[in-house]
Amino acid sequence: MYKINKENLSALFSLIAEANELYVPVSINGAVNFAAWDEDVQVDLDTLKTVKSPKDAFFPQSETLYSCKRNGKKLSITPEELSSKDFVVFGMKACDVKGLAVLDKVFLVDPVDSYYKARREHGIIVSLACSQPEEACFCNVFGIDASSPEGDVQVYMIGDELFWNAVTQKGEKLTEQVKSLLADTDEAKVEEEKASIKAIVERLPYSNLSLDGWGEDAVLLDKFNSPIWEELYKPCLACGTCTFVCPTCQCYDIKDYNTGNGVQRYRCWDSCMYSDFTMMAHGNNRTSQMQRYRQRFMHKLVYYPQNNDGMYSCVGCGRCVDKCPTGLNIVKVIKAFEKGGNK
Amino acid sequence: MQRLIDRAKELLADGTVVRVLGWKKGDLGFNPEPAYFETAEALDSDFIYDGFCGANLSKYMIEASKKDGKTLVFLKPCDTYSFNQLIKEHRVDREKAYIIGVGCKGKLDIEKIKAMGVKGILSVEGASMDSECETLTVKTLYGDKEVSYNEAMLERCHVCKGKEHQIADEVMLESRDTKDAERFAEVEKIEAMSPLEKFEFFKKELSKCIRCNACRNVCPACSCRKCVFDSTKFDEATKANVDSFEEKMFHIIRAFHVAGRCTDCGECSRVCPQGIPLHLFNRKFIKDIDTFYGEFQAGEDTETKGPLTNFTFDDVEPSIVTERG
Amino acid sequence: MSMNNEFRPKIVAFCCNWCSYAGADLAGSSRLQYPADVKIIRVPCSCRVNPMFILRAFEKGADGVIMCGCHPGDCHYSTGNYYARRRMTLLFSMLEYLGIENGRTRVEWVSAAEGVKFSTTMNEFVDKIRSLGENVRLGDLRCKD
Numbered sequence: 185m186y187k188i189n190k191e192n193l194s195a196l197f198s199l200i201a202e203a204n205e206l207y208v209p210v211s212i213n214g215a216v217n218f219a220a221w222d223e224d225v226q227v228d229l230d231t232l233k234t235v236k237s238p239k240d241a242f243f244p245q246s247e248t249l250y251s252c253k254r255n256g257k258k259l260s261i262t263p264e265e266l267s268s269k270d271f272v273v274f275g276m277k278a279c280d281v282k283g284l285a286v287l288d289k290v291f292l293v294d295p296v297d298s299y300y301k302a303r304r305e306h307g308i309i310v311s312l313a314c315s316q317p318e319e320a321c322f323c324n325v326f327g328i329d330a331s332s333p334e335g336d337v338q339v340y341m342i343g344d345e346l347f348w349n350a351v352t353q354k355g356e357k358l359t360e361q362v363k364s365l366l367a368d369t370d371e372a373k374v375e376e377e378k379a380s381i382k383a384i385v386e387r388l389p390y391s392n393l394s395l396d397g398w399g400e401d402a403v404l405l406d407k408f409n410s411p412i413w414e415e416l417y418k419p420c421l422a423c424g425t426c427t428f429v430c431p432t433c434q435c436y437d438i439k440d441y442n443t444g445n446g447v448q449r450y451r452c453w454d455s456c457m458y459s460d461f462t463m464m465a466h467g468n469n470r471t472s473q474m475q476r477y478r479q480r481f482m483h484k485l486v487y488y489p490q491n492n493d494g495m496y497s498c499v500g501c502g503r504c505v506d507k508c509p510t511g512l513n514i515v516k517v518i519k520a521f522e523k524g525g526n527k
Numbered sequence: 528m529q530r531l532i533d534r535a536k537e538l539l540a541d542g543t544v545v546r547v548l549g550w551k552k553g554d555l556g557f558n559p560e561p562a563y564f565e566t567a568e569a570l571d572s573d574f575i576y577d578g579f580c581g582a583n584l585s586k587y588m589i590e591a592s593k594k595d596g597k598t599l600v601f602l603k604p605c606d607t608y609s610f611n612q613l614i615k616e617h618r619v620d621r622e623k624a625y626i627i628g629v630g631c632k633g634k635l636d637i638e639k640i641k642a643m644g645v646k647g648i649l650s651v652e653g654a655s656m657d658s659e660c661e662t663l664t665v666k667t668l669y670g671d672k673e674v675s676y677n678e679a680m681l682e683r684c685h686v687c688k689g690k691e692h693q694i695a696d697e698v699m700l701e702s703r704d705t706k707d708a709e710r711f712a713e714v715e716k717i718e719a720m721s722p723l724e725k726f727e728f729f730k731k732e733l734s735k736c737i738r739c740n741a742c743r744n745v746c747p748a749c750s751c752r753k754c755v756f757d758s759t760k761f762d763e764a765t766k767a768n769v770d771s772f773e774e775k776m777f778h779i780i781r782a783f784h785v786a787g788r789c790t791d792c793g794e795c796s797r798v799c800p801q802g803i804p805l806h807l808f809n810r811k812f813i814k815d816i817d818t819f820y821g822e823f824q825a826g827e828d829t830e831t832k833g834p835l836t837n838f839t840f841d842d843v844e845p846s847i848v849t850e851r852g
Numbered sequence: 853m854s855m856n857n858e859f860r861p862k863i864v865a866f867c868c869n870w871c872s873y874a875g876a877d878l879a880g881s882s883r884l885q886y887p888a889d890v891k892i893i894r895v896p897c898s899c900r901v902n903p904m905f906i907l908r909a910f911e912k913g914a915d916g917v918i919m920c921g922c923h924p925g926d927c928h929y930s931t932g933n934y935y936a937r938r939r940m941t942l943l944f945s946m947l948e949y950l951g952i953e954n955g956r957t958r959v960e961w962v963s964a965a966e967g968v969k970f971s972t973t974m975n976e977f978v979d980k981i982r983s984l985g986e987n988v989r990l991g992d993l994r995c996k997d
Contacts, residue, residue: 212731213735213802214642215735215801215802215803217735217801232646235735235800236737245737245767246767316646316647316668316669317647317668318646318647318668319647319648319667319668320555384668387668388668389554418562418563419560419562419587421741421744421745421798422744423739423740423741423743423744423745423798424737424738424739424740424741425739425741425798425800427739428737428738428739429737429800437766439767441767441994443994443995444912444913444995448994450767452766453766455739455766458740458757458766459753459757460757460759463759505558507800508558509582509741509797509798510560510561510582510745511553511560515554516553519554714949717949720951722948722952723951724951725949725950725951726950726951726952726989727951728951729950772911772990772991772992772993772994773992775907775990776907776908776911779907779946779947779950780903780904780907782946783903783943783946808946811945811946811949812942812946815941815942815945815946816942819938819941819942820938835935835942836935838931838934838935838937838938839934840924840925842934842937842938842941844937844941844959845940845941845944845958845959846958846959847941848944848948848954849944849954849955
């Protein structure tokens with residue numbers, strides 16, 4: 185266990201940035217999102233949750249896959265190079281890190297997504313414990329411990345100091361790079377902090393949310409055909425806010441962009457809330473908003489767990505709770521089914 | 528609030544309406560959702576109307592107009608402009624709506640309260656319509672905090688269009704005029720910048736855009752059945768957020784398409800997850816329309832021609848933009 | 853691509869079928885010169901020009917966009933250009949508000965008899981765009997190479 189005074193954070197960041205690309209939570213006109221670090225950005229480690237989750241660093245909202253270019257009668261095709269430089273994502277929360285585990289089960293199984301795999305291999309996660317969890321948090325419901333986030337290095341911000349604990353080999357390597365700035369310390373303060381975080385988590389409004397009737401044991405057709413969906417979806421605007429701020433949503437679309445003398449094939453996040461989601465030649469397989477709304481939650485709470493040994497594809501970060509324009513969210517869905525006898 | 532519930536129950540019971548469109552209590556005390564109520568029991572247990580009911584219900588009336596029977600809808604003064612505009616565009620059916628113009632004392636923005644550094648909010652007291660609406664007591668996981676009601680209000684309420692309902696079958700509850708800022712002050716501030724400053728300002732704001740389409744989907748003026756940005760036949764139909772161009776295109780075109788029809792209800796800015804001040808686009812068009820073609824407020828009535836579907840022989844030439852310096 | 857490094861702007865000119873396109877024709881048959889940098893797109897009426905057309909032209913690499921139509925009062929469809937006039941006024945004002953250089957867009961009314969006006973307008977406009985330089989702020993970087 186090491187520590188560093190908060191005053192030296194920017195020195196720490198520039199040292200990390202010497203050997204790696206560095207992503208930190210950055211505040212732009214009041215909105216905090218992960219972005220590349222440089223000396224001019226306004227780093228914000230106090231805001232608990234970034235608007236977009238840091239999944240962007242591993243699975244960017246838009247990325248080019250390859251470019252085609254026409255030169256006279258010649259056509260050249262250039263695939264995008266895979267990520268080959270180590271990068272550090274500093275300040276991911278326990279839920280965000282777990283979100284990557286959810287993405288791993290999608291992108292790292294056959295057929296492996298090489299773009300994602302390269303980023304996972306080169307990405308070093310410095311996770312930050314949540315000293316002040318907030319009202320919309322319910323990560324404990326999914327067995328996530330906000331006081332001890334996974335990742336390559338665990339970091340705690342306590343008072344004026346930042347405590348640094350390397351967990352994995354990657355984390356050790358990063359620690360070596362910045363050791364000149366770190367001082368040895370014991371774990372007493374961190375243990376105290378962990379206990380304090382756990383005590384707060386117990387008092388969170390959603391901490392007792394029950395997942396009974398969902399997951400691996402859910403009766404799929406009962407849930408699917410439930411009349412409750414018809415009640416729930418109506419205020420939904422069919423925007424993509426919930427999907428785009430979610431750390432586990434993994435659907436994407438692949439499109440071509442005509443650059444005038446060539447084509448860039450890119451992929452970008454897609455949202456199951458959109459009317460053109462999974463549009464095919466024969467049309468769309470989900471024609472009403474109720475069906476789209478149901479899909480999102482069935483995927484997170486039933487389909488995904490049933491395909492992945494019971495692992496939910498929700499990590500309880502509460503971003504959808506915070507951001508839905510009409511106050512809908514996954515918690516309301518879970519509660520509505522509980523009230524309706526989980527049918 | 529009880530008066531609203533009682534009146535809604537009466538209208539349901541005597542068959543005037545078959546459903547009620549209002550707001551339903553959220554599970555956190557500050558996240559109500561728009562909802563339909565069809566029974567007295569549902570109204571009793573779930574209906575709410577307080578400072579957090581900012582959602583403009585006019586747009587839901589497009590769907591409600593397609594249903595059988597009349598719908599009772601609660602509209603705040605600023606929402607009634609949107610409803611009028613929708614009537615003008617034949618998107619809602621006046622005959623299918625029973626409108627209760629409901630009073631408004633300014634609507635609250637939970638994001639603003641959070642931005643004051645209030646964390647872990649469990650409940651907010653002082654947001655009900657019966658309260659003085661001066662101070663909010665915010666109970667949080669980390670102790671109680673007091674917040675000024677006015678400072679926690681949505682941006683749009685600071686430039687309130689007034690207490691009058693533009694259309695209603697009856698009006699209930701007191702309103703409060705919360706205007707304490709000039710509507711075009713922010714626009715003028717930007718106009719005074721140099722071109723590069725303007726460009727950097729908007730680039731910074733739009734770089735936050737995640738193309739979630741919340742602004743479009745919540746907008747009562749954006750009522751096209753199929754948006755051009757959703758068309759698969761067109762290569763601008765992207766969900767990509769490429770900060771080189773896509774966001775600019777989307778926001779300029781969206782603002783242009785609602786120009787002359789936008790009532791400045793402020794829903795776009797309210798719902799933006801990234802807090803982009805989208806009203807600055809719409810208000811610029813409104814300001815220009817006022818300057819070039821005479822003052823115009825969309826939604827004031829259901830008859831007047833909109834400024835972009837109208838002209839005069841001696842309108843200003845586009846070169847005014849360069850000439851005015 | 854020109855051989856020297858002189859900046860050759862890409863100019864898109866939307867011309868209405870009835871007046872301005874005929875004006876361009878007259879300029880041609882009268883052997884009046886205007887730069888080859890101007891690419892004309894014929895539209896049925898200036899009113900057909902959707903703001904998106906203008907933005908798209910910029911996106912795909914145009915450095916300047918000009919719209920020409922019949923003089924107010926002379927529209928083949930009576931009133932089309934009046935609506936176009938309002939639209940373009942608002943659009944140009946918005947572009948200025950967003951920090952796009954003044955002068956990258958222009959509207960000019962050119963009748964079928966005004967070959968000379970067409971050619972002088974185009975010469976002027978190309979000069980203006982040359983002085984403004986390449987359009988960076990409204991272009992899509994993906995179209996740059």
